[in-house]
Amino acid sequence: MNCTAEEKIKQAALQVFVKKGFANCSSREIAKEAGMNVALVNYYFRSKSKLFTIIFDSVMAEFMQSMVQVFNGSLPIREKIRFLIEREYEFLTKNPEIPIFILNELSRNPEAIEGFKPVMEKVMESGVFEEVAKLQKSGEMRQMDMLNVTLLIMSNCQYPFMAKPLMSVIHHVDEVAYYGQLEAHKNHVTQMILNYLFLNDSKAIK
């Protein structure tokens, strides 16, 4: 592990930013978390904003990584989607605060999306969108816009992790029990989405 001061600050910033959000934490808090002086943060990164941009972009990249990997693989679309949901739940179980962090920062500060565009290129280059379009033409998949397909998958993967505080109260479960429920939820979501996207579906499990 790279343990230079610069790297330590980046790790601390990642933790603090993701947990509390840009507006809700101070440079001094990040420095303290890294075990160093405030001035060092600006010595290495010039400003809180500049540091944030670096962290945010790296989070976005990691966040999209599983999607890119799965899409670039050679599985048939149906298995790609199943695998993608599997991977998303795996990633989000380890990093449950990421989606709320990203969506919150993006809606408060839309220019933050800039650093994300290069990652998006890779998804487009994978050719999944064209592949889906072909299956839709042939009647194997339901005719619908790719935006809606993307939205179905992302909604059902990310929202359950974002809503933990709300759902725990509604259904009186603690954190451990909630993550247990999400394992079951993953299976429901996979079945439901595949059944809906693919027509005349002999593999559908009732």
Next chain:
Amino acid sequence: MNCTAEEKIKQAALQVFVKKGFANCSSREIAKEAGMNVALVNYYFRSKSKLFTIIFDSVMAEFMQSMVQVFNGSLPIREKIRFLIEREYEFLTKNPEIPIFILNELSRNPEAIEGFKPVMEKVMESGVFEEVAKLQKSGEMRQMDMLNVTLLIMSNCQYPFMAKPLMSVIHHVDEVAYYGQLEAHKNHVTQMILNYLFLNDSKAIK
């Protein structure tokens, strides 16, 4: 319309808090939005935090209102769910920033959930949960935990509005086009969820 100073401050606070979040705005900003002096905010509400709690609780109540109304109605479960999704999309089209506001504040400050518990009581009292349990016993509905049912509905209603900045970039659409897509999405979501929740479903549309 009630145009007392107190009411004007509350309206300004609602706008500012929802748009920017608690940590990302100042008392002075709220006062300016209301067209009055900073000191008045504390004169009427004692502190920024106290004012926030009042606003947050009222937002939570309004947010859950459609759910309570639909659940207390006399429609069969299937129609209740269909109607609920309709109402959610209607509400969120008018108030798209509410879900990210609520989930963000809740995850940064979990005690904020307190003011929500009374609203939750009303949902429980409606008896929907028992009604669903009965249909599950009879085999009309798929056997699954109520937490997962709730999660399916909320994910597919709220997330699409939360993810607007992300999705607009991914699919190169502007705000107007995006909300247009969400109309189509509402129909997909309704079909998909009903098809999944209700078994042996003659009304299912392929």
Next chain:
DNA sequence: AAGCAAATTAAACAAATGTTTAAATCAATG
């Protein structure tokens, strides 16, 4: 060991923040 650049620190700065104070204004009552 001396010198030097990079790394690190304590201290200071101006601006912004939540909150309070004390004075001014207003509206209604006697």
Next chain:
DNA sequence: CATTGATTTAAACATTTGTTTAATTTGCTT
């Protein structure tokens, strides 16, 4: 009109914030 209480304001307060400065330490080369 004078008085009283509620409302509104400008100003001040102490803290915190992001950022900078200038001094000190560190590690390494000669």
